[in-house]
Amino acid sequence: MEAVITVFALIFLAFIGVGTYVTIKAVGAAKRGVDRTIAQARRTVEDHTLRARSFAQIGPAGEIAQLRLALRTSMRATQDALHAGAVEDESLKESLGLFERLSAHGRELDADLKRLESEPDRAALAELLPELHRRTERITQSADSLRWAARDRASRFSDDDLDSLSTQIDVEAGALRHWTTPEPASAPWPEAPESATAAERPAPAITPPVQRPTPSWQKKPRPESTT
Numbered sequence: 001m002e003a004v005i006t007v008f009a010l011i012f013l014a015f016i017g018v019g020t021y022v023t024i025k026a027v028g029a030a031k032r033g034v035d036r037t038i039a040q041a042r043r044t045v046e047d048h049t050l051r052a053r054s055f056a057q058i059g060p061a062g063e064i065a066q067l068r069l070a071l072r073t074s075m076r077a078t079q080d081a082l083h084a085g086a087v088e089d090e091s092l093k094e095s096l097g098l099f100e101r102l103s104a105h106g107r108e109l110d111a112d113l114k115r116l117e118s119e120p121d122r123a124a125l126a127e128l129l130p131e132l133h134r135r136t137e138r139i140t141q142s143a144d145s146l147r148w149a150a151r152d153r154a155s156r157f158s159d160d161d162l163d164s165l166s167t168q169i170d171v172e173a174g175a176l177r178h179w180t181t182p183e184p185a186s187a188p189w190p191e192a193p194e195s196a197t198a199a200e201r202p203a204p205a206i207t208p209p210v211q212r213p214t215p216s217w218q219k220k221p222r223p224e225s226t227t
Contacts, residue, residue, distance in 0.1 A: 078147040
């Protein structure tokens with residue numbers, strides 16, 4: 001009896017442990033989902049704010065907003081393209097490593113641009129703009145190069161697969177259209193026209209037997225006598 005109680009207690013504890021683990025995992029997944037949603041909403045709001053500033057403000061402040069918007073748009077598009085492509089193409093993992101290193105420079109530049117948004121000295125800010133433009137162009141060009149290379153690679157694989165599929169379909173279509181045609185029946189021997197002479201008439205396919213003359217020395221068959 002004590003053994004049965006012990007077994008039931010262990011099973012009950014196991015169920016509790018599994019339930020606790022599943023609950024913790026579910027809570028963690030939900031928390032990560034909420035964090036991603038909040039981060040995405042924050043990025044969306046910030047992007048709209050930068051877009052509004054780039055149109056509303058003039059001078060160095062407006063250019064700073066344009067640089068930040070171009071940088072963030074390029075980096076986010078490249079990140080999405082590489083992560084989506086790495087699911088089906090493992091060779092893009094090395095490209096992801098390079099992008100992570102590039103992202104460190106991008107985040108550093110974005111932080112510098114964000115600090116300069118509140119810079120009151122417009123003259124000093126105007127002197128920094130050429131260097132900021134140069135850094136932004138270098139990072140965005142590298143990100144764009146990675147993104148388009150990944151897209152070209154995926155498109156090439158898609159074209160190769162489509163070519164192979166088209167070839168297989170052509171072979172299968174040819175096999176489906178192949179069937180054995182019945183042999184044509186032999187045509188009857190053409191009859192000679194009535195107006196044709198004997199010399200012009202075609203010889204028959206089989207020569208009829210020739211009736212040989214009976215020699216004079218051969219006796220005629222004796223008829224059977226009737227009694």
